Amino acid sequence: MAYSARARRILSAPIQQSHSTRLARSLAFLRQHRGKLLALCTTLALLPLSEPPATAMGSRPISAAAIHQSNTPEALLVQSLLDIQSNRLDVALKRIDKLIAIEPHFRLAHLIKGDLLMAHTRPLATIGNAPGVAANRLADLRDEARVRLQQHFDPAPLDLVPEYLLQLDQNQRYALVADTNKSRIYLYKNDSGQPRYVSDFYISSGLKGSEKLKEGDQRTPVGVYFVIDNLPKAKLADLYGDAAYPLSYPNEWDKRLGKNGHGIWLHGVPKDTYSRPPRASNGCVVLTNEDLREVEKFLQVGHTPVIISNDIAWIDRKAWNSQRESILHEVEAWRKDWESINTERYLNHYSGQFSNGAQNFAAWSAQKRAVNASKTSVDIKLSNVSIFRYPGKDNMVVVTFDQNYRSNNLSNQMRKRQYWIQDGNAWKIVFEGAA
């Protein structure tokens, strides 16, 4: 069920040509990232200032950039890079100085400052012209510049939602969705079941990338996780900064796939650091201390979902609604078939690949047939349902709900979690267990 990635804007504004040789030099670094930054140049015409005010109709796509403050450290950094692009080196330097006054440990800001000063003595070839410094030492900072700029030109689309947030339950007031390629985490509010964009933040993730497989591989896992703890600050090493929130890695699906390792947290940065490079952690999702303090206002231990993706897929509200409805429909069919004690139809909702860790499909079916044989009446109520599409190539959703089961010989209440996978046109349960 591949939904097209967010629609790209049509960029038609011509690039402003300048004949200044210095501009040419300053822009050399932009050329180096031509693929990504072509959008950068052309989007300039679409910056919020040049856009007409939003109409009451709200039909025009709006982006998160329009509602971002201009005085955040990142905004100052990006603005100074734009100043460089338009050959306002003095303005760029003033802005960088202002930024450094606010965030003296922002290494990338110091790098840009170095470049701006160096521009007085020699042509700039790229971001990071430190003489005699090996390129690999600068690569981290260049990457950070690239992802922060990219965010400016490709902000969260407010008319779309990440396809993972199909339904938040009533206790989940907020959700986080991370994009490891973009080094970004997006905060969404549960607005009567609808995910509403709140904010987004720069993140660092695993040094060796994502799709964690095993202990010590320094990768960030991709999947649906929840905040499960809040570690007391007093016990945290400086590396973790102002706070640490462990996530539920490895989850049920990870374990089934034999993934291991532990201790994947959301956490901050050391005191003498403003931000770490995009690829830096041992697999954790790292925010600046400032951003983490902001994010933690919205975290609920035991509730808040943190979905980590390589590359967020965005869908429009219509697609979001139809996907959500179709999953709810499947779950309801499963409930009804179970409630009507139609065991074969009930078991038909389970995949041949089903496993709950202890039982495979055959063992599960045998047990269910035996149990159902003793039932004369069953009443099942589901409530507080959350649905998250699983990031990655598996066409899978994670459904969690409160289940109130009453039958002639047993009553039971539990919170249950199911992993549903698309099998042809049908959805089948591949995992089921207590949440």
Place this chain on the structure above:
Amino acid sequence: MTLTRIVSALAVVALFSTAASLPVHADELQNIQALLKQGNQSQALDRANTYLASHPKDAQVRFIKGVILTEQNKTAEAIKVFTALTEDFPELPEPYNNLAVLYASQQQYDKARVALEMAIQTHPSYATAHENLGDIYAKMASEAYDRALKLDKSNTAAQTKLSMIKEIFPVNGRLQRPAAKPTVVAAAPAAPVKTAPPVAPAAPAAKAPEKVVEKAPEKPVEKAEKPKQDATHAIDAMLNSWAQAWSNKNVGAYFSHYAADFKTPKGESRAAWEKFRRERIAAPKHIQVSVSAIKVSIKDDTHAQVTFRQHYKADTLNTSATKTLVLIKSGDKWLIQQERVGS
């Protein structure tokens, strides 16, 4: 030693307020300079102080006193002397330059930068200040890079190649501004690389200035706009030819761009100015001047002004500055009547 490009003599005739005092002054100044040259700093300082007791305003001796104090590593006192000189003689670039060198020695690069910019403002083509400014920027950049890369603190003490001018020039009334003698200190990380290939000074087909902005008409050219357009093109061409002559080190062609009534930067005589410029242009092995961001404003048929970015590249120096030329049309040629830094 972190500072190497200090100037040790003032070169301005105008400072000799009365002709009568000149011989005495010149003798004494020479004596002090001779003592300094011999390394006899304390005696030189004594004589300077003695002289200043009766001639407290004398700029040359105050200046040499500052140089002596600098050599004695009495930085704070030297700063006082040069600061006072900048206050009493704000038109002189040398005290600013030396102040900058002293500030730089204390890692006060921002102050050093401001002082050098003042020096350049008073004297736009003051190469020593330009070179020092380039070094200051490189040094500040290096500090910023170190912070970015969290280099070991010990690296931040990298030497700059700010140069001190040691030569003492004869005080015979025919003063010359010393040619900058940049001393390149062994490979400091921050030091701009010296990359001047020797170029035959007379190379006739010297490279054209990098790229010159063609003033694009803002609006479609109207009939009435035509003369203005023509003037703008003529001024663009003149500016290019001026930069090219300078790049070619062709002083004759260079001077031909200046009007007969050219207002020299300090009001010196045309001959003195030409002599100074000739030396300046001769000093580096290689010069490349190009202009960009040209803004022409036509006052009337014979008066105009042009503001542009001047990119000056010499052996070890690479600077850009905004410059303004006041132009006058003589016959069919636009000529420079005034030249200043800034817009």
